[in-house]
Amino acid sequence: TLNLTPAGRDVLRNRKPITLTKPMEVVARNQKARAGAIECDEALFERLRSLRRKVADERNVPAYVIFSDVSLREMARNYPTTATEFRRIPGVGEQKLKDFAETFLSEIKNYLVGNPRRTFSSRLDLLRPPRGSRLNDSQTETLRRFQKGESVDQIARARGFVASTIYAHLLVAIERGKIADRDRFFTLREEKEIAAAFQQISDGRLVDVSALLGNKYDIVLLRIFRAFATRRQVNPS
The missing domain is CATH 1.10.150.80 (HRDC domain)
Incomplete structure (x- = not known):
């Protein structure tokens, strides 16, 4: 059986108009926006x-x-x-x-x-400028030694860190615009090889890029390459 509330009986008795609401299709619109982006x-x-x-x-x-x-x-x-x-x-x-x-x-x-192939800019999330511009004390010391000409291995030994930590410091420095010289990290051949791999991986997942390159480059080096590429697109000059 159906039960009417007092408000429902009032609607029937006085023939009041009823307004039906339609759920907002938020998910569908968000999906469309993501696709269109x-x-x-x-x-x-x-x-x-x-x-x-x-x-x-x-x-x-x-x-x-x-x-x-x-x-x-x-x-x-x-x-x-x-x-x-x-x-x-x-x-x-x-x-x-x-x-x-x-x-x-x-x-x-x-x-x-x-029709010719067209080229497109990188994803917007990769083009956001990094937050802040200052390095912490440890990152600053790594950068100072790197700019003096010390290699990653030399800095790691002198500071008592593993090489991956030094690379992580340098990655932050690149993202902050403190390092512009890619030659210390990659040869021209390596740059072309890595760039070609990134072009083939549509979502830019580093594990997939690394696999495509035969896992010959450490993930942190691929992050460094991507950081240089991002800086170049944000500041093309």
């Missing part, structure tokens, strides 16, 4: 959206079941053309790789026949 090739993105709709209709499922907008934007940002590259796109697991790689890779390859 990913800079990509918009023309390719629209082609991939059309392809997604076609595949979804053929399978009689909602479009988001095939791929999210985030995944499509990452495809339109990174232009994967091989199964290995496609697998690195967020949202592409083993099953979707098996089911959709050939179809979507074909669309991307066809697009690239008549």
Whole structure:
């Protein structure tokens, strides 16, 4: 049975209008904002959206079941053309790789026949200027020795630290704009090799970059490379 509250009986008796509220779709809007924040090739993105709709209709499922907008934007940002590259796109697991790689890779390859690849800036969170500019006393001492020409190993031995601690001090100094010379850390060949690996890993996860490079570079060195790249994009001059 249904029970009416006094307010409900008043509505029925006096035929008062009822206003129904609709829950705010906060999650959906936030997801849309996150997807739209990913800079990509918009023309390719629209082609991939059309392809997604076609595949979804053929399978009689909602479009988001095939791929999210985030995944499509990452495809339109990174232009994967091989199964290995496609697998690195967020949202592409083993099953979707098996089911959709050939179809979507074909669309991307066809697009690239008549359109150049575009390059895009790094993620906004990587471009935020570091907080503050001062180093603590220990970091300052490491920087002083480094600027005098001492190597990381020499500084570590002199100060009684492990090398990773010294690298961590130098990383902070780079983020604060205290070190601009990359030559002390990387050769030109190493820079090109690491930069190419970062280009292939869409989300920039260091463990994935390291694996792609055969784990030949310590993670802290990859952090240092990324810090230099970020500083260069924030302050291109």
